[in-house]
Amino acid sequence: xxxxxxxxxxxxxxxxxxxxxxxxxxxxxxxxxxxxxxxxxxxxxxxxxxxxxxxxxxxxxxxxxxxxxxxxxxxxxxxxxxxxxxxxxxxxxxxxxxxxxxxxxxxxxxxxxxxxxxxxxxxxxxxxxxxxxxxxxxxxxxxxxxxxxxxxxxxxxxxxxxxxxxxxxxxxxxxxxxxxxxxxxxxxxxxxxxxxxxxxxxxxxxxxxxxxxxxxxxxxxxxxxxxxxxxxxxxxxxxxxxxxxxxxxxxxxxxxxxxxxxxxxxxxxxxxxxxxxxxxxxxxxxxxxxxxxxxxxxxxxxxxxxxxxxxxxxxxxxxxxxxxxxxxxxxxxxxxxxxxxxxxxxxxxxxxxxx
Numbered sequence: 001x002x003x004x005x006x007x008x009x010x011x012x013x014x015x016x017x018x019x020x021x022x023x024x025x026x027x028x029x030x031x032x033x034x035x036x037x038x039x040x041x042x043x044x045x046x047x048x049x050x051x052x053x054x055x056x057x058x059x060x061x062x063x064x065x066x067x068x069x070x071x072x073x074x075x076x077x078x079x080x081x082x083x084x085x086x087x088x089x090x091x092x093x094x095x096x097x098x099x100x101x102x103x104x105x106x107x108x109x110x111x112x113x114x115x116x117x118x119x120x121x122x123x124x125x126x127x128x129x130x131x132x133x134x135x136x137x138x139x140x141x142x143x144x145x146x147x148x149x150x151x152x153x154x155x156x157x158x159x160x161x162x163x164x165x166x167x168x169x170x171x172x173x174x175x176x177x178x179x180x181x182x183x184x185x186x187x188x189x190x191x192x193x194x195x196x197x198x199x200x201x202x203x204x205x206x207x208x209x210x211x212x213x214x215x216x217x218x219x220x221x222x223x224x225x226x227x228x229x230x231x232x233x234x235x236x237x238x239x240x241x242x243x244x245x246x247x248x249x250x251x252x253x254x255x256x257x258x259x260x261x262x263x264x265x266x267x268x269x270x271x272x273x274x275x276x277x278x279x280x281x282x283x284x285x286x287x288x289x290x291x292x293x294x295x296x297x298x299x300x301x302x303x304x305x306x307x308x309x310x311x312x313x314x315x316x317x318x319x320x321x322x323x324x325x326x327x328x329x330x331x332x333x334x335x336x337x338x339x340x341x342x343x344x345x346x347x348x349x350x351x352x353x354x355x
Contacts, residue, residue, distance in 0.1 A: 080226075081106050081252040083275050083355045084131060086122040087114075088322040091150045097351055098122050099150050100323050102256050102277055106226040106249045108133040112142040113245055113256045115154035120161045126352055137166040143221070143229060144175030145258025146242035147182065156186050160193070163208035170210030174221050174229075176241035183213035218243065226250070232269045234260035237300035244269060255316070259323065261299060262306040267313035275355055276316035280307045282334050285327035301325065304334060308341025315344070322349040 082105045089097030099116020103123070110133050112119070123134040139162045145151060159171050173179055197204040214221070222229040228248045236242035236259045246269045247254040253273040257266050260279065270276045283303035286294060297303075302310065311319050319342075324334060331348040338346050347355070 077355065079251050081247075081249040081254070082131070083254055083277065083320070084126055084134065085277075085320070085322060085349045085351055085353045085355075086112075086119050086126065086134075087116040088324065088349045088351055088353075089116065089150075090323055090325055092325075099154060100259075101154065102322070103134060104227070104247045104249070104254055104256075105131065105133045106247075109226055110134055110138055110141070111227060111229070111247065112139065112158075114145055114151040114258070115142055115158050116151055117153050117157075119154045120157050122351060129352065131354070136162045137168075138162075139171075140167060140169050141172050141222075142174070143231075143245050144173060144179055145234075145244065145256070146176060146236055146239050147178050148236075148239075148259065151259070152182065155182065156190060159186060159211055160190060160209065164197070164204070166205075167208040168205050169207055170212050171208075173211060173213045174216050174231075175213070176243060177215045178241070180213040180215050183211045187211060216243075230269070232265050234258060234263045234265055236260050237296070246270075246273070255314075257302075259300065260302060262302050262310055264313070267310055270314035270316050272315045272317075274317045275320060276311065276314055276318070277320045277322055277349065278302065278307055278310070279323035280304055280321050280334065280338065281325035282327050282329040282337060284333070284337060285329045286325075289327060297325070304337035305341050308338050311338070311342045311344060311346070317345065318355060319344060319346040320349045320353075320355055321346065324348070 084103040084105060086101040086103055087098035089099055098118030098121075100114045101116045101119040101122065102113045103126075104111045104113070110123075120136055120139070123136055123139060126134040127136075139158060142158060162171075173183060194209050196202075197209075198206060216231055218231050218233050220228060221231045226249060230246045230248070231243040232246065234242050234244050234257065242258060242260065244255065244257045244260065244266055247256075252275070254275045255266065255270045255273045255277070257263075257276070257278040260266060266276075266278070279302055281297055281301050281303055283305050286297060286303065289297075307321075319338070321334060321338070326334060329337075335346055335348050
């Protein structure tokens with residue numbers, strides 16, 4: 001019996017229901033026929049239920065890069081040298097601030113200071129914001145201020161992740177005494193990982209997993225055609241060896257304090273430098289902290305009023321605050337505290353900021 005015969009039979013038996021039943025029956029028969037020759041409707045009607053093809057695991061189309069939640073970084077400053085903040089945080093787990101790391105970029109060559117947690121992914125974020133020099137495969141030089149964990153737990157990440165992603169040269173590390181032993185321990189801890197990557201199916205190169213560590217004393221520790229790097233001692237509590245670094249590049253001088261109590265060495269190293277990147281804590285809010293922590297920070301770090309004194313002696317063209325301990329102060333509060341004692345150009349450093 002055809003669909004038309006069935007509809008006629010139902011119409012004779014149930015005259016009042018015939019129009020609705022015929023409609024439903026025709027719809028069911030039409031749906032069944034879609035797998036065959038169709039129902040004779042228009043092409044447009046047949047396309048209504050189509051869905052766009054979805055990528056599969058075999059789909060060769062690349063996944064789009066997600067937008068950077070931090071937003072685009074500021075434009076590179078004019079000239080050959082830029083200071084990029086890859087991490088401005090402290091041991092406090094603030095998701096907005098990765099561990100301490102500053103990149104001095106000269107002619108598309110990056111020179112890093114410190115290896116705080118998250119630095120490799122911050123470098124990739126900076127690359128996506130337009131700073132091609134911070135492609136992770138280019139991260140091969142780092143200067144360490146001291147061996148506190150928040151400045152060094154990114155060591156294995158900086159050593160191995162860029163290698164896995166294509167770096168072909170060893171990582172070179174300059175730092176205070178103890179850096180060579182730390183490098184050797186990192187290598188030993190990941191020895192099996194390196195073996196599997198080299199001897200397994202992964203097409204790993206045999207150059208980028210090495211590390212060359214240099215224990216240095218104050219003075220000029222590195223020089224090439226783009227930059228001269230000078231280490232100078234700072235006072236960081238009970239650490240016997242803690243350094244800041246000065247970078248002299250074509251047309252620019254940059255000083256990075258590392259962790260330090262107020263120090264004449266920082267002022268002498270800067271001496272009118274173009275950029276001074278300096279740690280700081282909020283003096284006003286520190287009064288609310290427990291006494292033990294107030295004693296600790298007074299010995300190991302620099303308060304906002306103390307930094308104003310250092311900046312007055314150092315005379316930088318730009319003072320960038322980093323490794324900030326806020327204790328609930330806002331960035332504006334902290335800058336205002338520094339400005340109470342120094343009227344120069346000062347900014348609150350943020351991750352991925354460019355100066």
